[in-house]
Amino acid sequence: MTNNLLVLQSDFGLVDGAVSAMIGVALQEEPSLGIHHLTHDITPYNIFEGSYRLFQTVEYWPQGTTFVSVVDPGVGSKRKSVVALTEQNHYIVTPDNGTLSYIKKHVGIKAVREISEVKNRRQDTEHSYTFHGRDVYAYTGAKLASGHISFEEVGPELSVDNIVELSVVDTVVEPDLVKGTVDILDVRFGSLWTSITREEFYTLAPEFNDRFEVTIYNNDMLVYQNQVTYGKSFADVRIGQPILYINSLYRLGLAINQGSFAKAYNVGVGSNWHIEVKKI
The missing domain is CATH 3.40.50.10790 (S-adenosyl-l-methionine hydroxide adenosyltransferase, N-terminal)
Known part of the structure; x- marks a missing residue:
């Protein structure tokens, strides 16, 4: 009804x-x-x-x-x-x-x-x-x-x-690494929302304040690589610092505290934008 x-x-x-x-x-x-x-x-x-x-x-x-x-x-x-x-x-x-x-x-x-x-x-x-x-x-x-x-x-x-379905890139889960795509932006704030679910990320047994090597490719071109802290919320890192977090849809997100990650590194969205998160 x-x-x-x-x-x-x-x-x-x-x-x-x-x-x-x-x-x-x-x-x-x-x-x-x-x-x-x-x-x-x-x-x-x-x-x-x-x-x-x-x-x-x-x-x-x-x-x-x-x-x-x-x-x-x-x-x-x-x-x-x-x-x-x-x-x-x-x-x-x-x-x-x-x-x-x-x-x-x-x-x-x-x-x-x-x-x-x-x-x-x-x-x-x-x-x-x-x-x-x-x-x-x-x-x-x-x-x-x-x-x-x-x-x-x-x-x-x-x-x-x-019904017509769009092609979706499957997440790859390895012993010390997860790979997915940048699906979409949290538009106003420029945070990246990835295809990697909370459960997939948790195969790496993360603890808050752990650091992970994050790499982003546009097709095969390296766009970003750095060590990033995993936090509960944006304030867990200093202003201007990047952070990995679980977003409101239980997907892995990547943000800059009080900044736009997408603008800072000119990152787009879609199946050609790949992200890897590796345990250090």
């Missing part, structure tokens, strides 16, 4: 009327909806980032919440429009373009249905091909969140196994 809550995410930004149009469409469908925003500052076209931000956020909302995520560089193409029901009973309305990757891997998906655009698309928009966020996703999301349609009425069921 849905709960009249609708949470929006996109790469549209707030500099024009796109997000406002989505809100308006949703409120036309049901004026009592509680509409909230995850973010509209996803890097343009970055499906992985959209996928990660859903994973970062969804489980903290009440069961039955409906999310609309529109990072859709393939808008107007043959990619499917879907609604996923997660194992924790949240609904995600999104293109089937890889956006559901992190949810499927780390949360779990019970079922997926393809949005039937005959029934679940705003009237008189069939000749508009580039704003499915307004005409299909916000509209369907509002109908679902308000209970005006059931999950079954979204459209035909698809195989969860066949």
